[in-house]
Amino acid sequence: MTNLLYVERSGSIATLVFNRVDKKNSFSLAMFKKLGEILNDLENDQQVKLLILKGADETAFSSGADITEFLENRFSAQKAKDYNDATLESIEKLYRFPKPTIALIKTLAIGGGLELANSCDFRFATSGSKLGITAANIGIIYNLVSTKRLVNLIGITKTKELLYTAKLITAEQGKEIGLIDYIYPMEEIEEKCHEFAHQIIRKSSVANNGIKQVIQAIIDGDNEETKQIEELILDSFSSDDYKEGIQAFLEKRKPNFT
Template identity: 80%
Template sequence: MTNQLHIERNGPIATLVFNRAEKKNSFSLAMFKQLGQILEELEKDTSIKLLILKGVDETSFSSGADITEFLENRFSAEKAKAYNDLTLESVEKLYRFPKPTIALIKTLAIGGGLELANSCDFRFASAGSKLGITAANIGIIYNLTSTKRLVNLIGPSKAKELLYTAKLISAEEGQEIGLIDYVFPMEEVEKECLIFANKIVSKSSTANNGIKQVIQSILDGENEETLEIEQLILDSFSSKDYTEGIQAFLEKRKPNFT
């Protein structure tokens, strides 16, 4: 594993750090591939209950895909398809990661960087951060799956405005239109993100991971419980978390979910 992506662990919270500050954490094709591998490993790690994504410092969350690679890796329809398939596979793994996820944005999230953030469950941003998707500046069409996520977050009109103009908006405007969940001053945003994360991991992973799967089914167009979702819900009633939760309630104490 290269140092451009690395994991920091804090109990049940894993933080995936983008460590390419000299290029504002732009993602090379190799980094997208590595991202998918890391997510697969973290999915299997039962000690991890929540994942945070962030840049290595205050320079940037991510400025997106490394455009300097495009002439080599994305300069024909055939090469573009191979590039797009690989990158979208990793982004999809993040979007469907079975545990809660938070994007911690400092200063900048543009293009593929904002695409990664939009694939997380929550987005925290430092005040004044700049956000945008600038595909129209280089003449490419933004992919459907990520466009759908953007539309789900901010609606079709605002999504068109953001994409047509390729403009950058502030974190504050992003919060107003539903793109960003929480905005804090730079010196407070990471602390507030961790407070929020710890609230989540103090609860039942059986419940939270299941809730994420149920909401994902709704986003995927389901209007009724599938057999899989019905079984998921029923299985929760025989889980250790359910036993502990009921016992804690009866004993008037906080549950200790493991």
């Protein structure tokens, strides 16, 4: 299992790598559970400022859940509930990961693979990559949480079209409807993704992690600041980042956030 999912580090950037290339990085139930454990570790790692998710090579980001397991792990209502609860728990951890996240999609992101990508803050894709949610091909009703996430990204009508038809669209088509943020050729995407990541990590993590929580509160339906959000904002004024930011401004230099 360690080899199927592993973490690479480059300074304060962690990259979670899907390494089941012979199966186009399809996720077994054990892999979904392991994903949750890795995310817990990275969340608590103070050295990590940003997380990138990607496939080990150009084969795929992920082709989704491993359907060959379904007859054993997902072939009755109770087994389906146990399976869904376990997988959605890890996907929800990714969605609510407290630090900025980027999905780096090469070639393919289908089903649960696209579900993982949609749980990230940003989606980079290689030119011509194929994207889709193919639940209708095997008679599965796509879950509400991930459907809502898709609606938030591309709207109701496009969500219905994508799910009803189970068709695959290109990264270019995905960008037109808001599913993909940036598209680059295969030979450029890693560099461009890391350039973008460095733009983020050079800024205050106190600010960016807090901004992520504020935006999430808005997505969750809050129209006014809760006590938790109010405290989060006020606490930032006593942070080391705030002191460094003010001092750098006064000294007319770039801040060095630690």
